Amino acid sequence: MSRPEVVLYKEVPPDVRARLAEAFTLTEFDGVNDGNRAEFAAALGRAEGAIGGGMTVTPAWLDAAPKLKAWATISVGYDQFDVPDLTRRGIVLMNTPDVLTQTTADTVFALILSSARRVVELAELVKSGGWTGSLGEAHFGTDVQGKTLGIVGMGRIGGAVARRAALGFGMKVLYSNRSRNEAAEQAYGAQHRTLPALLAEADFVVTLVPLSPATERLIGASEFAQMKPGAIFINAARGKVIDEAALIDALASGHLRGAGLDVFEREPVSVDSPLLKMKQVVALPHIGSATHETRHAMAACAADNLIAALTGKPLQNAVNPQAQQR
Structure with missing residues (x-):
């Protein structure tokens, strides 16, 4: 019996590739380009x-792939796919939702701490020779301990951030979500708020919602204006969840104390972006899950997902399990 043919279009660790090669006939690409x-x-x-x-998957590719049954993305986000279209075609899409939760929550807290304590800015001060004596108020940061954290999107990652905030830093945790997260309420004392109420009360606001038509530009000029003067904004969701121009205005006016960004509207972010010229902005190159351990676990999870889908085993992490019934 012949093995299923599979296209691998991203480099994966050798042991994960070996598992795929054992189960499938592989055609490999180190990324897709012109x-x-x-x-x-x-x-x-x-x-x-x-x-x-x-990589964004185009309808033209799917039109020319009549045998395609399953697609495993090595990511938790799947905004690069038209899920209803995949479902209509009978193609199951699978993601890796659990394995990056903790490391992404670590990244969120790295952004909170580095933004509050101006870590990047002051590290550069030292490296450039600008530290010539005791620092005065002009270089002071703000405390994290005991402050109020507002989490927009209380899913797996939001819950992990809430645990770090409440148990590690004694923070009051507020959250805005489509549904109540009773587990976070009971374990961490998280309090549900409407989005406007959360913005008005929080010292730090973190966005962790998935990108969808409902969440695109969820945070814009009106929402930034509703935030407390001197608040810090953190985005570790997707760049298009916010209006980047409105964030620039809120920072330039001094309404916001700072921002920590792991994602941008366009990635890689342009070197000409005003955000990169602002000392109060900590900018990272989308490193939310970028550790050796987590990236290996994500690739292994995606391989397991695809092997299960193409060998008749129960589906794992299916975004659209109903597609298999078509």
């Missing part, structure tokens, strides 16, 4: 499955 796009489309046309990440 030089290999036609070759990728041809390989996809022969395949029953695909695994990779960091």
